Amino acid sequence: MTDGLSRSLAGETWDVVIAGGGNAALCAAIEAAEAGARVLILEGAPHAYRGGNSRHTRNFRCMHHGDLGPLVETYDEEEFWQDLLRVTRGETDEELARHAIRNSAECLPWMQAHGVRFQPSLAGTLSLDRTNAFFLGGGKALVNAYYLTAQDLGVTVAYDAQVSHVGIEGGRATHVIASIGGQIISIAGRAFVLASGGFQADIDWLARAWGPSARNFLIRGTPYNRGVLLxxxxxxxxxxxGDPTQCHAVAIDGRAPKFDGGIVTRLDCVPFSIVVNRDGQRFHDEGEDVWPKRYAIWGRLVAAQPDQVAYSIIDSRSIDLFMPSVYPPITADTIPDLAGKLGLPVDAVADTIAGFNAACREGQFRPQELDGLATSGLTPAKTNWARAIAQPPFYAYSLRPGVTFTYLGLKVDRHARATGPEGPYENIWSAGEMMAGSILGQGYLAGFGMTIGTVFGRIAGQEAAAHVA
Ligand SMILES: Cc1cc2nc3c(=O)[nH]c(=O)nc-3n(C[C@H](O)[C@H](O)[C@H](O)COP(=O)(O)OP(=O)(O)OC[C@H]3O[C@@H](n4cnc5c(N)ncnc54)[C@H](O)[C@@H]3O)c2cc1C
Structure with missing residues (x-):
């Protein structure tokens, strides 16, 4: 960013200033610009990393009656709501949640009209063709399409533009302070949309909430969502x-980078494996349910183990039953060799596997359904897909907790307006991860992050533009 450009950003009062450059921010920017507002996006990341966690996504969850785009059959409000109620165990705001659900139906055609393309749902471990619409080219293509649309609408985008402060007087925001390309400037605006994500990339904040174990967590998405504005x-x-310890966390390949490993580091092998901790001991039923329903609990399970690490061990009969991680598995011809390569206590692992194998019973192994093939007399039991780990070569993946996003967020109303100590702010709205805790108190429903961001991002943009009109 040149000094001249910094000066020009600071030299005028923008209609709508948006902090963040992911899905929620872009939806807000497009809506506001279409309503005639002069819009400035301040994206904290450099151009190459623009788009936050949104660039890692694959799909969004959408209510619909009858076939819609790539979605088949019907997924109505009540079923969507019940799905949400189940995963959050009631920790949600019904009014806001139903608002998001109802509005999701309009999102798909709106997304198509603004450059997003869809593809048929992926088959396999995640079969979601009735509930989730998949983006052709993934979230990266979605984000790129929205940036192009925003550019065509005259939206100004500043990259490497980290907003650190919102200037608020008497319930009304007047300006933000941002560091743009290393220069600190004040940017004035009439309306402000805060869409700068959760705080998961601030490891110190995570450690304050979770304790020191959080230093071993991996962050699946952008390193730029550090909760500075939150x-x-x-x-x-x-x-x-929301509660600072609540977040979406899954078990990912332990070799993933600290940040931004994305979807390819996900591991789907758990149901066909046994999972042991650093001491070679099993600690949970690996076959509790089909993987899409259980995969979100394994982040927390691994987080509770010594050193926040675990190992999923399978034999050659199961190696082709799941989508692999981007990293090759660790392989050996014997269990002791495998344990040695993993740095695990060899005798303990051998005993655990021998005990597990002895507890497996005759029966039909059916990987595509809950087959009820359970261990007998073993604690913890494996209640489905309990087949002996006996056919060499043997394989293992290390597992670590991978945090997707945190839930502590700004309280908003159905107009996406943020709330101050004296009531709703006059001109501050929030969307996406930054307010998702208003709806997600705990648990997670696949594809709902993008639904929340799209619905509330659009509302925030419309409301902000209406405010300045
Ligand atoms: C690997 C992975 C896969 C996922 N898959 C899915 C999926 O398939 N479907 C789904 O619904 N959800 C998925 N999610 C969750 C989803 O990414 C989020 O719910 C959604 O993208 C949130 O959008 P957002 O705009 O709020 O945040 P983001 O897209 O993260 O955008 C936040 C933006 O704010 C910027 N920023 C941060 N701090 C500042 C600051 N101080 N100043 C200026 N800018 C700042 C960041 O650079 C970023 O551009 C996935 C997440 C990950 C990590």
């Missing part, structure tokens, strides 16, 4: 919802 708003008395 913290700033909290310090100024903004109301929040």
């Amino acid at each position: 913290r700033d708003m909290v310090d100024q008395g903004a109301l929040t919802v």
